[in-house]
Amino acid sequence: MSKAFRDTAAEAQHCQSICVQTIQHCLEVGGSHVEPSHIQILQDCSEICETTGTMLMRSSVQHNQVTAACADICERCAQSCDRFTGDAQMKACAEACRRCAAACRQIAQMRPGSPGHHSVP
Amino acid sequence: MSKAFRDTAAEAQHCQSICVQTIQHCLEVGGSHVEPSHIQILQDCSEICETTGTMLMRSSVQHNQVTAACADICERCAQSCDRFTGDAQMKACAEACRRCAAACRQIAQMRPGSPGHHSVP
């Protein structure tokens, strides 16, 4: 497993965790925090991060479109969290989403067979 | 939930199920059936189908890249199964993958807000 894959998988796992916690936080706060579109992007983000993390952990050669999709969904999730200024949980979630998006964006462009892509001994 | 979403979610669930069963079948048969790249594409396919199905079941507006990725992975999985001629499980798996790919391909092109995309009362 290459370092780039390992690091991105770790970002995806962290992002999945914080999205799951943020949904719970939003439900407890209520009001505009439980707007269906906001909860939906948090759910989508947590799930695509989970799938992305698992594909990277198995050094999948099929990851490119999935990591690209994950990057986009993470960015949309960060934007949805940004709207809630002054909410520490949402801020932490947006940051995790942006880190995961950046890591996925890089991985998505690696061609299978390139040096960073394959396992290094 | 629109009919197109419901039908594609059902194809994705069916494809996920048959991929999981096919992995088990391959492990029991052994030999070329347990080639790492073949098992890997079956694993990837089962997981992206699961995520796709769940996103569609919640009528997600973020599905486009995920359904497109799912279609591609399903097609690759079908091709990997095609190589094992005379194996009924692999044939059934390839067929389910192709049906799921076709359904995902159609859904992936729908713009959020188009008639087929949103729930119909």
Place this chain on the structure above:
Amino acid sequence: MSKAFRDTAAEAQHCQSICVQTIQHCLEVGGSHVEPSHIQILQDCSEICETTGTMLMRSSVQHNQVTAACADICERCAQSCDRFTGDAQMKACAEACRRCAAACRQIAQMRPGSPGHHSVP
């Protein structure tokens, strides 16, 4: 794959689907429908059903405690849905949960190696 396993896996997949749809429904309705404990049990139920379905589809010999846990969580989810009288989505969800619970309860008691447990040719 035995018939009992296949049927229970199908109930678990159906229950997972309807729980995911019901969460979306609850978010759209708002008010008491988005009570954190109600959404939480729907989330837990959808995920344990997903795991249960996948384990049964691979004819896992490790399923007993998982199917037992799934049965209990499905029953709690049904009870949580019951409180919303006159809501057709919640009624359909409670019914799917109860069917899944009943199927899981039966499977949970099968010993690995018993006739219903293993695949039949």
Place this chain on the structure above:
Amino acid sequence: MSKAFRDTAAEAQHCQSICVQTIQHCLEVGGSHVEPSHIQILQDCSEICETTGTMLMRSSVQHNQVTAACADICERCAQSCDRFTGDAQMKACAEACRRCAAACRQIAQMRPGSPGHHSVP
């Protein structure tokens, strides 16, 4: 989220990751490493760990049977890995499984409402 929940969720995520990597490793090594029952327990373990981690991250009150099931499956997975002496990946996997099992065992016994169970401010 209580510290006990957070720590156990982290162990479950780590165990899920290493099981996924170990499956890939086993497929590459072949031979007795791809014995169906060994791959099956690794698959079951990775999935129940994923579900357990997610339930704990949302501070679920429904976790008791799931964490208990996870502990048992992790222990069986560790035992299956133990049989491959001299394989560093399998040794690392067995260790992660045993740490996750110990953490889950403790959490499984906490009653909802006990001090360790609920979030601490």
